Amino acid sequence: MQLSIGTPYRENAIVSIAQAAISRAQLEHFYTTLYLARWQPGVQRLPLIGPKLAKGLGRRAYAGIPTAQVTNLAILSELVHISTRRLLGSRWPALAANRMYRVKAQFDKAVARRLNKQPTDVLVGMYGASLESFRVIQQHGGMAVLNFVNSHPAEQNRYLVELAGLDAIHHEMIPAWVSARVEGELALADLVLVPSRFVAEQLLKHGVSSDKIAMLPYGVDLQAFHPQSRPESDKHAVELLYVGQISHRKGIRVLLDAARRCRELPVRFTLIGPMVSSEVFAGGLPANVTYAGASLPGGVAEAMRRADLFVLPTLEDACALVVLEAMAAALPVVTTINNGSGELIEDGRDGLIIPPGDANALVRAVTRLVEEPELRRQLGDAARQKVQSAHSWDAYGASVLQAIDARSQQLAQRGVQRA
Structure with a gap:
């Protein structure tokens, strides 16, 4: 067949x-x-722009699929x-x-x-x-x-x-x-x-x-997404990461509302993802929120390894892959019951599940994780064990x-x- x-x-x-x-x-x-793998070796050798352009073409190069079987x-x-x-x-x-x-x-x-x-x-x-x-x-x-x-x-x-x-x-x-x-x-x-x-x-x-x-x-790609040791440090803020579209659907307004209510907590919010609906930023970002743009030089995997917890307050999502990636990186995840990938999470054991559109619930979840570092570690470790045992x-x-x-x-x- x-x-x-x-x-x-x-x-x-x-x-x-x-x-x-x-x-x-x-x-x-x-x-x-657009499958551009065959162009990568050539542009890689171009001065100045070669490596950057090759990286861009790499997003159109699907590993393991022979070019002879690909038709654009x-x-x-x-x-x-x-x-x-x-x-x-x-x-x-x-x-x-x-x-x-x-x-x-x-x-x-x-x-x-x-x-x-x-x-x-x-x-x-x-x-x-x-x-x-x-x-x-x-x-x-x-x-x-x-x-x-x-x-x-x-x-x-x-x-x-x-x-x-x-x-x-x-x-x-x-x-x-x-x-x-x-x-x-x-x-x-x-x-x-x-x-x-x-x-x-x-x-x-x-x-x-x-x-x-x-x-x-x-x-999930367990080789790309993996934890790194997080030794005790003198940093004063917990690093919270969001990755996804900057849109209504992903719950960005709910996230910003929660961030404003968390201004007294030692937590910094970093948002990464393409801009879909700029009006969700109307009124400006809270002081504890940074929008890092559509991507970072080290990529999502590196950003996850630097973070302390991951939040995706999506209003609806078939199965947000970033949740599995965060779990693979041993991050405690907060997401909603309207996210298909949230079905992999047992609330309180390997992540936290909240109702969609509920800023109060998000504040409570973030506050709990910020104030309980041992809970963050336990949820993250359990999340990594779950995805690596069954989700390749x-x-x-x-x-x-x-x-x-x-x-x-x-x-x-x-x-x-x-x-």
Whole structure:
């Protein structure tokens, strides 16, 4: 059984699926927008800008996937999207968001054209970028597998209205035409990969059959994300880290509200992540908060090794990977019940779970961790033990292939022509 993958951007789960398929000699094609690994060696040698440019290209180089199996599609659309996001994203975020969705649709059409000429047994496609591809693959008797990396659009919009007070035209809301595409993908998919019970229950609520939902929690790179010894020091403040989009959805307003209420505590808040909704910073940042930008020179892993605790007060999240990464770095984590990765945390044992949108609860959790260093150590150690014993990307990729095999056999027994 040969498998092809379509993803318009780098996504850890789908890369691990590709790597697992390669290990079984099953990967036929890997379709994406910009895969630039072959350019890295050359630009590395350029004076002055070479190393920096090579690092940027590295974000488009997927380790372990041979260049011969990679096909770049919708390249111009992706370049326009990147330019729009970087040049105009902060001033016109709605335009940047629209371009992102349009790239996915254009990429999907390009994959569909390829599949008409080169059918495959199984296509693994991404949320919002697979509608036309799924139609074609099923016309050829293949199996459609949807990597459902977000919440259901209707549920995501509901949370943004109820917990963030956004209106229907805000750029963080999922547009109606995108929601319709995702509904179509769910209807066509033979198998839907979800990372959490949080998302699985949403899909069941919206009529997706339980027999085509595979709930498989994400993995984490245990080599990149690991603890380092934190000897006693003379520093006067506990370092609290947030990593993620600067947006309403991620609970930034709640986080800033909590930071203001923690101004008497010896704690410093550092925020890292791309700016999505600059209005969440309206009124300025509290004195104990620093926004470090979209990234740091040492990367997220290094920032986590320097931090004392990690907070993600998200209003909704299918399965925020940064939580697993923080756990792997032995950081005590505070996150919400609306975060799928929070399902891995046993409250009070290997992290703290709070209600979404509740600044008071966040203040109480932060205060507790700031004032109890031994609790921070215990939660962090337990978190590391949990993820290293059960959550690797290798295990995730293998479990997806097993789920595809099982679903294929199930469909065959019912007389459905699939791979």
